[in-house]
Amino acid sequence: MAEIVLKQGIIMLILILIGVICFKLKLLSKETVTQISGLVLKVVNPIVIFMAYQREFQPELVRNLGQTFLLSVVAYIAVIAAVYLCIPQKEGRETVIERFSCIYSNCGFMGIPLVKAMFDYEGVFYLTAFLTVFNALVWSHGVMQMSGEKSLKSLIKVLKSPAIIAIFLGMILFFARLEIPPLLAETLEMIGNLNTPLAMIVAGATIIQTDLLKVFRKIRIFYLCFLKLILIPLLLILIFLLFPFDKTVEMTVLAAMAAPSAAICTMMSLSYHRNAMYASEIFGVTTLFSVVTMPLMMVIYENFPKI
Numbered sequence: 001m002a003e004i005v006l007k008q009g010i011i012m013l014i015l016i017l018i019g020v021i022c023f024k025l026k027l028l029s030k031e032t033v034t035q036i037s038g039l040v041l042k043v044v045n046p047i048v049i050f051m052a053y054q055r056e057f058q059p060e061l062v063r064n065l066g067q068t069f070l071l072s073v074v075a076y077i078a079v080i081a082a083v084y085l086c087i088p089q090k091e092g093r094e095t096v097i098e099r100f101s102c103i104y105s106n107c108g109f110m111g112i113p114l115v116k117a118m119f120d121y122e123g124v125f126y127l128t129a130f131l132t133v134f135n136a137l138v139w140s141h142g143v144m145q146m147s148g149e150k151s152l153k154s155l156i157k158v159l160k161s162p163a164i165i166a167i168f169l170g171m172i173l174f175f176a177r178l179e180i181p182p183l184l185a186e187t188l189e190m191i192g193n194l195n196t197p198l199a200m201i202v203a204g205a206t207i208i209q210t211d212l213l214k215v216f217r218k219i220r221i222f223y224l225c226f227l228k229l230i231l232i233p234l235l236l237i238l239i240f241l242l243f244p245f246d247k248t249v250e251m252t253v254l255a256a257m258a259a260p261s262a263a264i265c266t267m268m269s270l271s272y273h274r275n276a277m278y279a280s281e282i283f284g285v286t287t288l289f290s291v292v293t294m295p296l297m298m299v300i301y302e303n304f305p306k307i
Contacts, residue, residue: 008117009295012110012200016291019204033205037263040198045108046166048116048192049131052124053170054185057177061125067245068129071253076137078239079103079232079257086227094275096145097265101282102228104138105259107131108163109203110287113196114255114294119248126252128167134256135161138264146272203287206263210284221285224261228286229293233258237301251301258297260286 022028028036055061083102089095105111107130115123139161173180180188215221236257240250261283269276 004118006295006299008114009291011117012113012196013291015197015200016204016207016288019201019206020208021204022201023205023208028201028205030209033202033209036198037202037206040195040202041108042162044191044195044198045112046162047188048112048124048195049128049163049166050170051185051188051192052121052128053167053174054179055121055125055174057174061122064126064246064249065129067249068126068252069133071243071245071249072130072133072256074243075236075239075253075257076103076133078235080141082232082235083227086231094278097269097274097279097282098224100142100145100265100268101261101279101286102224102232104134104142104262104265105228105257106262106283106287107134107256107259109199109263110259110290110294111256113199114259114298115252116196118251118255118298123248123252123255126249127256128170130253130256131163132167135164138262142264142268146268146274206280207284207288210281212284212288215281215285218281221282224282225286225289228261229258229289229297233293233297234300237297237304240301251298254297254301255294258290258294260290 019028023033080103083099087095087098087102107127111127111130112124115127119126179185233254236254240254261279263283266276266279266283268274269279
């Protein structure tokens with residue numbers, strides 16, 4: 001498994017570099033990158049999720065799906081508590097953006113490619129439970145933090161999310177034990193295969209738009225990277241000792257949580273008139289480092305009982 005994870009990390013890095021080169025050569029513009037990002041989030045990712053449910057009904061799969069949901073809830077409770085402790089409110093500091101960036105990960109963009117490489121569609125199947133918890137929290141807790149208002153109206157947006165719609169449709173067919181026609185399945189499979197290359201190319205094009213030399217002088221961002229990419233995944237590995245679930249379930253949740261800061265933080269910062277540039281910088285640097293740290297956390301997990 002360690003070899004698969006490390007290989008995937010190298011592939012992700014190469015694809016990110018291709019995104020950087022394409023943007024530098026002006027083959028991609030800011031507008032194009034935004035459009036491709038939307039395509040991945042609203043079309044490709046949901047198709048990958050939907051296809052994960054196109055499998056033979058097995059009680060073990062249902063049990064592990066439930067375990068993933070429970071573990072995701074426990075993980076987020078622990079992570080939110082840890083982040084609020086490590087990033088206390090301070091005058092003049094972008095506390096909301098820092099907390100949001102450390103709590104919520106780019107689990108769709110970065111998590112799906114890694115999980116699919118490790119466990120194929122079975123991993124993506126379990127990841128849907130994590131994505132359900134993620135979306136519910138982002139559009140409730142996340143929005144309340146960004147807006148400063150204690151309103152749950154935005155939770156309705158969760159039900160309109162393409163990822164959640166794909167989960168509902170996929171679950172209906174899965175539990176009804178229905179399969180889509182082979183021709184349609186093959187077509188959707190081809191679209192789903194675009195997920196990793198498109199997501200990584202977008203990540204590379206996004207990173208290069210950030211003045212990395214300037215950002216690397218900000219010591220605070222390195223602290224946030226350590227918290228998001230190292231400390232939180234290690235905390236989860238310890239939590240797994242209390243909840244000894246299926247190995248595939250644990251690694252799926254770990255991969256999702258170990259992903260870099262969520263891109264949606266930048267979009268919400270723009271919507272709620274917060275420092276979107278700072279959110280973009282955190283996203284860019286954590287994405288860059290995550291190519292190394294995500295596979296590293298998987299290796300640590302696999303060897304943890306030996307330590």
